[in-house]
Amino acid sequence: MIRIRGLLKSFGPRRVLRGVDLDVGAGETVAVIGGSGCGKSTLLKCVVGLIPPDGGSIVVDDVAFGSLRDEADRSEWRGKFGYLFQEGALFDSMSVWENVTFGLKYMTNTPPSRYRRIASEKLALVGLKGVEDLKPAQLSGGMKKRVALARAIAASPRHILYDEPTTGLDPIMSDVINSLVLDLQKKLGVTSIAVTHDMNSAFKIATRIAMLHEGRVLASGTPDEIRKSSDPAVRQFIEGRSSGPIGDV
């Protein structure tokens, strides 16, 4: 369970998050949609603890981020999450299997002798075989994303955060990633937040959709409710129109 209340974050004079309220129930996948630069990735980074919020509260499994005392506590907090980065953020100097199992050393007591087998299992889960010994530079964009996803789930986290899981991928590869996200939710029962501006992806993977606009959650509901929403800003975004209340482009 993730509960966000009144979340504030500014970068210099730019107020990015102006009081975000969002609840993500256990086992739920919430897609956070919104235009570029509206603060979706900032919200995700605040939740995982990469960016300290200026105000408000984030509570995950009854533990508040504000109650963490030192860097060791914050490190433990971040270990609760699997995080899929927009560009994968794979470690260039390591092979695929070393990337996938990197977090096991720090977040679990798994013996190192099992790392290689676990890497193969997780890679198979995202539809990859025989790539264990390759370096990230030898992979295509879609493969990198899948390896990054395998890395995000390697330590079996209870919460997974996806930052633009389908950005930069062709429609077929996007659908493969969407199916993987759905599969992971069914097989692992994880609680997820997916930040995206890809409406096909949002409608496919989400149990609930929240639209972020001007630093706040403008609308929230099931995919069907959002699809039928009469809010002009929501309609403009899901229909992909350049003119409307979000601002003429």
Added chain:
Amino acid sequence: MTGLLERIGAKLLHISAVMGGFVLLIRSTFFWIFRSRLEWRQTLIQMAKIGADSLPVTVMTSFFTGMVLALQTGISSQRLFNEPLFVGTVVSFAMVMELSPVLTALVVAGRAGAAIAAELGTMRVTEQVDALLTLGTDPVRYLVIPRFLAFMLVLPLLTVLSDFSGSVGGLFVAVMRFGIPDNTYWHDIIDFMETKHFYHGFIKSAVFAFAISFICAYKGLSTSGGAEGVGRSTTGAVVSSMVAVLLLDYFASSVLVAMGIP
């Protein structure tokens, strides 16, 4: 007038932020040194990168510096006393107390320091540093501590090798150019040099290692702005490290002299 004050204020705020970030990095490094398992494999990799890879250029630099010192000392001495006196003494004292620590630090800052800033900078802009955080480890623990320890262990050792290499370079010129017997050259060193003179250079090299490792790590980890930012950080790391070495050289020497370690 208001614009000027705003610019001065912004600059002061920027300097404060940089100094604060630098001190926090040092604090965080010591926090993790005492709170976590050390990454020995990473430390050994960094020792090889900083030490073994910098060895040839360090030895060559000090060898030729020793040669030129011997040449200048011998010629000056010949002009004044009609024979080259105390060549070994001058070369060894200059190398051990001053030139070896400073030149080695400058060479290593230019070579290994730049590599550290570029590597960490690239990791920062490609979100690999953030990825470390989400995978349960701290970038300071995984990236900074191994580099800091490697610098602290390797730079003093390189300085000792540089002391020796510079003295051998001096010997080469003393024997070949001025016809000084090699045992005279070594006696000129042994008769006057004490352990505390050696400590003077050794301690300074540890001070330089501390400064270079943190400056380069800080510059790398605070990189922003893509490839251009990485280039800026790398240049900034090398320039700041070199300036810090030269400034710290004076202050460290003053403190050591005051402590009776001349």
